[in-house]
Each structure stands twice: as structure tokens, then as C-alpha cells.
Amino acid sequence: MTAVMGTPMKRKEDPKLLTGEGKFVDDIHVHGELWMGMVRSTMAHAKINAIDTAEAAGMPGVHSVFTGTQLQEMGLWAAPLPCAWPVTEDMLNPPHFPTASEVVHHVGDIVAVVLADSRYRAADAAEMVVVDYEPLPAVASIEDAIAGEKLAHAGLGTNKAFHWPLIPDPDALEAAFANATHVVKGEFVQQRLIPAAMEPRGVLAIPSPAGGDITLYTSTQVPHILKVMLAATTGISESKLRIIAPAVGGGFGAKLNVNPDESLAVTLANKLSRPVRWTETRSEAAFSTHQGRGQKQTMEIAADENGKILGVRAHIDADMGAYMMLITPGVPLLGSFLYTGVYDVPAFGFTCDGYFTNLTPTDAYRGAGRPEASYAIERVMDMLSYEVGVTPEEIRRRNYLAGGGEFENLEVASTLVFDSGNYSPNLDMALDMAKMAELRAEQQRRRDAGDKKQLGIGLCTYVEICGLAPSRALAGLNYGAGGWEAGTVRLLPTGKVEVVSGSTPHGQGHETAWSQIVADKLGIDPADITVLHSDTAISPLGMDTYGSRSLAVGGVAIAMACDKVIDKARLIAAHQLEANPDDLDFEAGRFGVKGSPDKGLLIQEIAFGAFTAHNLPDGMEPNLNEQMIFDPPNFAFPFGTHVAVVEVDEDTGETELIDYIAIDDCGNHVNPLIIEGQVHGGIVQGVAQALYEGAEYDAEGNCKNPSLMDYLVPSPTEVPNIQTGYTYTPSTSNPLGVKGVGEAGTIGSAAAVINAICDALRPHGITDMSMPATPMKVWKAINSADSTANNGGGQ
């Protein structure tokens, strides 16, 4: 059998999804189910004086209506919803229950729940619940929060939730800036993003009347984490909870949480002995599901006369939103270690202040902290290149770790050890594919001709962190769980294979990739391999899917479980063939005796023998069924070079992305087709932040663009053909040499696009452009720069 790992095998998952056979939560219905209709706060910050549910309760099909206070009094919860990442000992974390009872803290906070026999009746009744609010001052932006004149949580006395520093050597940092020839400072805003997965979130909790067990179907990335957290916060025994994530239509971090609706469904189903369900509407999702980003960054870089970096200093003000969700405070810290990028930085300092606002909570969103970091360092590197007077590519070459050459296990300024890298060849490949010299010539031609469509070329040379995570490293960050992953490989009597995956796919293609790994390891046709996942009753052990961790931790666990199977099978083969185990070769699924080509056993034959257990070595357990729990020794650090080419129409301010080149290095490849898909999707999500998306709020904390009519998720027509290429630098953190690629595109693309726009607008003296770079914003920048110049202000 030829190797299937490293080949672009078509995804096993796709026929089902493409023919509409995928079963999502909203497709699953059971007899007697009740729909929840959420009564959500229309005010960002207010005292609840009274709630009148009488009319709603009397409407047709309505089973019951509960206010937040009533739900509290029913004793549904043992503890508030969890935050698993209290980043400092003294972090403020006001209690966050699934429903508000006395005070609402953001638009969308649930104040009452209607239960009705249909979705429509639940929505109609929810609309008839009358809430008497007494408005309180709303902290409607991070600026409001920092100013501190209004408090998001009156009882805390401050909006600042925590201060988190990472300054390995403060004296060295101060000296670096004191001795610098060039100091460049950039101030950037990472606007709030609405994740907008294709499938909205939804839940269905089914109680079993006799045993008290509850099954929760939910559109989640993290069934295992959710089970532990729901048990801890509802008081329902962990062994009575079963969580199933059926087909899940995208997550991007937004389904990595323990949400009010999930807790409400489980506890109400338990209390009422009725199945309870809910599916968020698209507009509701802007309030019922956490958002991404929400940071203000101050980034400074100190360099000598040649542009060699002496130090980097970053400060982040991070918008937590109204409450700490599962990993809200940890998201900016995931990026903290990457503010030095791919560069050799002698001195480094990072600080983060987390602030509460009266807005929808923030939490993980594709890249989670790393796109923000890569944006900040890559924007200031471009600024430094102009300051020093060299090209963006040259300033990067002068500063690459290990001089741009190959390295392994290199400690960087932020105290992490990068597993492997080789940056210059990656950059060279990108510059070649982009035809950089021709682009620069064309740019100059247009500038000389005064063309109305100016060309801009933007580079981003990113590095990111995958393979989350070595459990001991998480302990150092005060994260409340481990980072291991479990995998089981079980040979069935018929010679087929069942693989049980702890990491839980929601579009990544685990069934295909894991089949490829196991096929190569065991010499079995991928079609004979079934991957089981996403059900805590089938796969009891897992840490789930986020942070591009599945392959580098979970895929590796499965590969290692295969090794255990092979080791055991070898002993059985040796016993049955009456040979020394060391005299057996294992190739293409067959153990053969060295020197005796006719003498051998297929692994399927051994599996059957292990099942009958008629002839096993003394004391050996029957069956080939091995589990591996892999805790990686280090993270993995993928890297790459992205080049964005834009045309800016100076008459309208419109930016057209005319070409995009992405050269990514995610170590060894399991399935290049899946990698290609991840790179494309990731790039579009970063382009979306750069050009299109951003949740906008008014001064009272109301979201101005919660619907997809106003919140501009780009479609395929807005995205150019993406040219991809790869370099291959195996990771040293795992035996497969793999790194992870689920977020790389997003981490590389926003900075590349904005660098390109700034490059195009350079002749106007424009040095920065905030995201999203809308046509109106770009036109106004040109207009204002030109009128300043005409008034002599540009001299």
C-alpha cells in the first residue's frame, strides 16, 4: 500500500455535508420538547425594577415563564458560569449567572425565559414580557472603561479587572530604548468581531425520566470541557451528563464556551422533566455568543541605526465585555509571547490591562491573541522600514531569528522556546511567487503617472503558537486545565479499525486526517477506518478542539496509540509465528519474518487472533485496543510569509485585493487539501477584519450592526484567487513533526492587507489605517492628508 499521509485525500466528511445529510442540533427533534424564548435586555446597563410575565404566560402554547430572580430562587445553579483562566490571583470576576436578576450588564443579558411548544410561540410570548428598567450609566467602549467615570459593575468600584505583566528584564528593556537610534511607536485598534459561524449555536437537552441522566446536544467545540464545567456549576453529577456535539457548522472559537443557554437547557430540562431546546437567530447571535478581539494596542520598537531591533515594548488594553467567560481574560495573553514575532529581540516587555465594559463578552476567536500580536509587530516593522529607509523585506531579513537560517529549540525574548524555524527561504519563496520586483516597478509607474488606482504591496512574516498545550506550561499561566489529548485505536474482529478521538471536529476534517495517520501506521485502507468523536459517552476523555491543537496533540496521540497496537501485535505475531519479535518486519500491514518472505501475518489476522484469544502469549490481555494520552513537551510554532497586493481607488477610497500570496510552514503535512482549505478560510477571516467587519456600538452600548445586512462578512466574490505555497520545517515537539494550520491564515492576513494599503497611500504621507479600512475611511484619510498638504501642513 502506498502512503496516504501527505496526500490530498478527499474528505470523508463531505458527501454527507454536501448532500444535506449532516445532522445539526436544529435538525434533531424529540417528542414533548419545549422551546426556550429568551427575553433579552434592551439596555446595556440598568436596574431591573419589575418584570411582568402575566400576559406572556397566558399565551397559547406557553408552558411557563421564569424571570431571572425566579430561576435563582429555584436553585438551578450551584455556582456562576465558569471562567477557567483567572490570569492573576487578584483578578476581578463578578458572578455571572445564566440569567440576570437585579441588574443587566449588557444588551442581550437574559432577564427571563419563556418555555413554549414551538419556536414561534416562544418568540411571540418573549416579546410580551414587560420589563421595567431603570437605566444606569453604560460603559460603552474601552475608552469609557479606562476613563473610569462610569462603572460597568458598580459593586467593583473599578472597571479594571486585572494587570498582567511579562517583562523578563526591565533594566535591559529600559536600556534598549535609551540607546536606540530609531524608536517607532504604533497605536492600533483590534475592533470587536462577531464570529458568525455558518451554523448558529443551538442546544437540545433531553432528560431521561428514570435515571435522571441528561443528554445535551449542543453546537460546541468543547463537549468534554463543557461536561466538566456544567457539572461543576449546576451541581448535576458528571456521570449523569452526556454531551453530544453532532455536525457542527464552524466555531472559530465562538463555540468554545460554557454559555447561559447551555446551562439553562440542562437545568430546566432536569427541573421540568421535559426536553428543552433553543437555536439562536442570526441577529440574536450578536448578543448571545461571545465576540472576538476588542483590544487597544500600543506598540513600540527600538532599533539601532541599521534597523537592528534592540527592544520591543507592548501594552494592551483589552475589552473583556460585561463578564469573564470561559477564557476571556486569557485571550490577550495567548498573544503576549508573540509580540516579538519572528525576530531576534534582545529586550522585551508586555503588559495587559483587562477592562470590563457593558458590551457582549469577548473570548476566543480564530487566532485568539495571536492575530493581534502579529498585527502589532508586523505593522511597526513596516513603520521601522520606512524610518530606516530600507524595504519591508530587508528590515525583516536584518532581524530574523537565527539570521533567517534553520534552527531548532531556540529560546526567544518572551521566554518561550521555538521548536523550529527557517525563515529566509520562506520569505524568498513568497517574494518570488509575488514577483516583487515587477510589482514595485508597476507601483512606481502608477505613482509617476498620477494614476487614480494606486498599487500597494504588504508583507506579513508571522509566527504563531499551536499545539496547545504542555500542561505544565498552562499551570504557569494559571489556566484551569491541562493541555493533553486522548486517542484510542481499536482493531475490530473483522479487521476494521475504530479510532476514538478526544479532540472534537467542527469542520476541520478529523475523520479524514486521523484515517490517513492510522492507515499509514497500520497499513490498513482508510476506508476501513472509522473515527468516533464528539460524544462524551463514546469518547469519554478529551480536551477538544481550539487553538490549532488537534493534529499536533490529538493526531499525535492517535499515531502513538497505533504504535502501541503495533508493539502488542508484534508480540502476538512473534508468538504465533514462533519467531523472535526482533526478527519481524512490519510493513504495509504485515508482520513478516526476516529472511522468510512466505512466513507472516496480516495485522487483521492478528486482530482476530487477539479477539478470540485462543493463542496469545502467557498473561497477555485479549484484543488490540490501545489508548494514548499525549501531553506535548512543547508548543509548536508555525510561521509563514503573506503578501497582499491591493489597488486603492483614490476617487472612492475603495480597496481591491488583487492578489494574495501565502507561503505557510506548518511542518509536515498530513492532508495538503485540508491545509489548503484552512489557509484559504483563515486568510479570508483576516481580510474580513482588515477590510469589512467590526461590531459598532453607540454611546449607550447598542450594537449598530448585528445583522448580516450591516455586518459585512465578505463572500467569495470579494476575495481574489489565493496563491499558496509551502516550506516544510518539521516540529521538534512531536514525533509526526506537525505544527497546526487552523489559524495561520488569519494570523498572517490582516497585517499584510493593512501594510499594503499604507504602502499604497505612502505618497499622501499616510502612515497608518485603522481596521476595517472601509472606502469611506480611506477616502477621508486621503482627502484630509491632501488638504493638509495643500495648506502647507505637509512640509
Add this chain to the structure above:
Amino acid sequence: MIPASFDYVEAENADAAIAALTEHGDEAKLMAGGHSLIPLMKFRLTTPQVVVDIGRINDLSYINDGGDHIAIGALTRHMAVETSDVLKAQAPILAHVASHVGDPSVRHRGTLGGSLAHGDPASDLPAAILALNATLVAKGPNGQREISASDFFTGFLETALASDEMLTEIRVPKVPDAGWSYQKFNRRAQDWAIVGVAAVSNGSTNVAMVNMGHTPLRSAAVEAALAGGASAADAAAVAAEGLTPPEDLNGDAEYRSHLARVLVGRALGEAMS
């Protein structure tokens, strides 16, 4: 995103629809393709008690040669307008503008009459209808009447149609040799125009704009400038005069006014060349 409850009436023909409108008055809404009405109902921005479905009245779906004009049934779908050989030859701007509406699934459901009767100031098709100086035929309990396109759009989502009238036909003058242009500025292919400008030049030049006021409109200032002998560039410079453009996240009044000048300049350049 969940509409309030409503009664549903399917009308077999125009008379049945008009009868339903007469019976229910302001509480009824006609639904053709549904692509404007249903989103408003889902947001509960409109809550009609009765939805009268006219989407299956097939005898109001046609594109016929009417001698000096092309007659288009009000329930003709955008895709039929977009791909009509007759329109491509006789009023090519209308076929072209139809191709800019929404996305293919919208264009297979939405109808020309539905789009016009909705009266959205940002819709594409009113721009073409205005620039072509089309005539709209409305039918009510007392028979039918003709309305000039320039009199049709009366306010934000309001038209000259009475509450018991329905639009039945759109009559487009034949302008096979006219110069024309449609300049639509938007962010995503399927979106409404942030500003859209249509120009038809056939001896004199008609210029219409969308999303530059509370209705789709003819640009009096530009047309007057052109009639007075102004160059295209000078005429474009007055494109925003006297207008109060809407403001939203895509554009404030200053930016929309600027876009109007740029797009009118481009449209005139194309239509008058």
C-alpha cells in the same frame, strides 16, 4: 428573525389580489418574490395581518413588444429581465441593472414589480426605471391607470400606489441606440448600492440616483446643468446639490455626496461617449 403570526392568502389573479387588498386595507401586504417583505417581517419591522401572495400569478410574467415600448409584466423575475434578448436590444440598461440585484437566488425569486412597489431608496431597479422614464401601470378596484416613473416614488418605502392598487405592468421606451451606464458602488456583490447612478443619453440625458435621498430620484441639478450646455465634469460637480443623503455605517452625507459626484462623472463619461 422570527415573524409575528399572519394570515396567508394566495391570489390566483390580479383581480383576486385587488379584492383581498380592498377587503383588508392597510392590514394586508402583497408578496411577490418575498425578498423585500419577508426580511422586514422577520425583523418584525412590519407585521401585516394578511399576506397576499401574488407570486404565482403567471399571466403577469412577460416581456412583450408594445410597439413604441417594451411591456414587462410586474411579476417578471429579475433573472428573466436580466437575460431577455428583447430588453438587451431595446433597453439594455434595464437588463444590465437587473443583473446587479442581490445574488442569483434573489434574482430567481424577486420580481421587477415587487422591487419597484417596495420603494426602497437603495434598490437598483428604480434607477433604471427613472433614467428610462418608464411608465408604470397600476390596477385597482376602479380599473387601471398609468403613473410616470418620476411620480411613482413618493417617500421612504412609499409609492404612488393606493392601498387597494397593485402594480401590473412596466412600460419601457425603446432606446436601442441610447448611450447608457449604471454605476453601483457597494462593498459586497450582493449588497444594496451605497450610491448608485444610472444615466441614459438619447439626445438629452437622464440621470437617476439611488440611496441619495429618502426615495430613488432623478437628478434635477445634473440634468439641468447638461441641458444648459455644461460639460460632463461640470455637471457631475453638482450631483449632490439639493440632496439630503442618508447616513449609515457605509457612508455619511459628506462621503455619499462625494461618491455621487464621482459616480455621476463616470456614468456620464460612459453614457455620453
